[in-house]
Amino acid sequence: MKISIITVCYNSAKTIEKTFKSVENQTYNNIEYIVVDGGSKDTTLEIVEKYEKIVSKSVSEPDKGLYDAMNKGIKMATGDLVGILNSDDIFTDDHVLENIANFHLQNNVDASVGNIIQFNEEGKTVRKYSAKNWNPEKLKIGFMPAHPAIFFKRELFDKFGDYHLDFKIGADYELITRFFLQHNISWKFSDITTTSMLIGGVSSSGFSSYQLISKEIKKALSRNNIKFSYLKVQLRGFWKIIGFLKKK
Template identity: 65%
Template sequence: MKISIITVCWNSATTIEKTIKSVQSQDYPDLEYIIVDGQSKDSTLEIIKKYSNVITKWVSEPDKGLYDAMNKGIDMATGDYIGIVNADDTFYDENTISNVVSFLKANNVEASIGDIVQHREDDQIVRRYSAKNWSPEKLKIGFMPAHPAIFFRKDLFNTLGNYSLDFKIAADYELIIRYFLKQQISWKYSGITTHKMLMGGVSSSGYESYKKVSEEIIKALRMNEIPFQAWRIKSRFIWKIFGFLKRK
């Protein structure tokens, strides 16, 4: 089973080497690694070129944003399944891909869902994000599994479409709605912790960001003709705060 891993980056010189090394450390041999760079102005390209023995394919050119770059990577991929590791994140350990492959071989599913941990810049883990109790119905109230912890069968993108460029920060949410709720693809929770993610990001930074994400979630549900209650999505910020205070 061949696995394609995609990293999208732009001016990521401070973090991308660590990301590449985490791919390099994987003990699974049949791995294709693709990097899509948005024509970085810093030393990102020099770092990419340094690891030509690790990176299978890479491109550096202007794009229309994060999800356009992801789509480019998907179109370049030739693996049976596709996974993502962001340019400021790493795989959890060197066995991550081999563990995922073992799970996929044992379970005939179109997608596997795992867990992630989030950490600060000093590597201290501050949150464990588990999908153990997640189900597609929770998409209707604004909750999805960690996007990078999902490994999708490649042919899903060919038949059901790539990330929609109609969304600025929630195209991953829309794709998951389309795949899991509308098309009802087969999936299973793996229980595997797949990634270590740096705290922060486009869609996880404060109330204004939550407000924008909520608007796009509502748009995604309407686009896919999924019945929902808007107030439950808009109130998800309160539950996030409650969960954070409870962890404190």
């Protein structure tokens, strides 16, 4: 089973070497590693060249943003499975892709859904984001599993399309909604903690970002003809707090 891993980057010299090392250290050998660079001006491309032994395919050219770059990577992919590894993230351990491959060999599903760990700039773990209690119905109230913890069969993109570029930060939400709710793909919780992610980013901080992603969640659900409550989506932060308190 070949696994295609896609890393999108732009001026990522400060972080991307750790990302490359986490791929290099994987015990699984049948990896197709694809790097899509947006035309970096720093030393990112020098680092890509340094790791040419593990980089199967790469391209460096201007793009229309993160999701356009992901689409380029998906079109270049030839693996049975596709996963995303961001340029400031790492696999949690050396056995992640071996575990993913074994899980998919044992479970004939279109997608596996796992967990991630979030860490701050000091390297301290601040949160484990588990999909244990997630199911596709929760998309209707604004909850999605962590994008980097999902491994899709590559053929799904051929059947159901790529990331839609008219979303600023919610194209992953729309794609997951389209795959899981509109097309009812088969899936299973893997309980594999795949990725350690640097906390922050374009869609995870600030009131304005909260409002934007709320708008795009509603747009994603509407586009896929999914019935939902505008109020529940808007108040999803409240449901998160309630869930956290219940765990306590």
